[in-house]
Amino acid sequence: MSVKSGPATQEIEDVGIAIREGRPLNPANNYRIQFANGDLEFKPVTVPDPIPLGRQILAAGGVKPKAGVSLFAILASGDFEDVRLDEPFDLRGHGAERFIAFATDRDYKATVNGAQIEWGKRIISGAVLYALAEPGADEAVFLEVPGGTDRLIEPEDLVDLDELGIEHFITAPKPRSQIEIIVNARPRIVDGPDVTFEQIVQLAFPGAPEANVVFSMTYRHAKSKPHQGELGIGGVVTVKKGTIFNVTRTVQS
Structure with a gap:
């Protein structure tokens, strides 16, 4: 079933790129797909055939084909399609570049x-x-x-x-929820979970700021990553109960 190399045959064809470009696979010596073993940490692997067997895909991912190992293709629709060990899977026709394996006797x-x-x-x-x-x-x-x-x-x-x-x-x-945070050592209630730099400034220093005033801000114990850091104008951070903000007001001469 392998595609024979010739003058127009390239070394590696990326299946994902072909899918996103909406074109057929080009003839190649190897076809790059994405493989994960038991999670969604996908890594690129290659198979020498545009219609590989399930066991060839497992082998490319470093998984020994054996009883109790399941293999699925993740289709463009998001559906998981079962791929049998000795079943040919047409990379050209399914529109799938991602495969995931599980070592289990139950799905x-x-x-x-x-x-x-x-x-x-x-x-x-x-x-x-x-x-x-x-x-x-x-x-x-x-x-x-x-x-x-x-x-x-x-x-x-x-x-x-x-x-x-x-x-x-x-x-x-997302549901809106009221969350207690700390702004300049004082508890404040916000409609979370996302708050902006401008919202926190208003909680720390209510009212319209003067033209020669600038604000700087740090936070810690946030829900989003990084959990601590600096927040600038237009910035957004996801908070949880107890997230702490320190806002500094500086008057420029």
């Missing part, structure tokens, strides 16, 4: 924004769900609760997939 099914995924571990982290769901800046991931209030999933949360039925995860606008 847990769930959906993320309607796309079916199969996860090889009982526990899935919020960080993985966010990577799969790709929510917008003002969105968060929720676990659907039929007949109840959908549960907000934070990136640091862990979710047990070994519940009755299939778990359904969706993205929706």
Whole structure:
């Protein structure tokens, strides 16, 4: 099934680039795909065939093909497609560049924004769900609760997939919540979780600033990363209960 090299054959064809450019794969000696083993830490690997077997993909990723190892292709739709060890997988026709393997004898099914995924571990982290769901800046991931209030999933949360039925995860606008922070040693309540440089300045020094006044700001114990640092004009930081801000007012001569 290998494509024979010839005058027009290139050394490596990147499957992901071909997909994003909306074109067929060029003839090549090797085809670059993205492979992860048990997580979403993808690394580039190459296979010598545009229609590799599942075991060839595993071998390229350094995983020994054996019983108890599952392999999935992540399609452009976000769906996980099972790839059998001796099943040819057409890289040209599926529009998939990412593959993930699990060493397990059980796969847990769930959906993320309607796309079916199969996860090889009982526990899935919020960080993985966010990577799969790709929510917008003002969105968060929720676990659907039929007949109840959908549960907000934070990136640091862990979710047990070994519940009755299939778990359904969706993205929706982030809820606004009131959070107590500390500004210049005084407690203040903000509508979180994101606050701006300008909001914090107003909490520290209410009113319109004079033209010759500048402000500088540091923070620590933030929810977002880095957890501490400096915040400048137009900056945004994600806070949690107890995040501390120090705002300095300087009058320029």
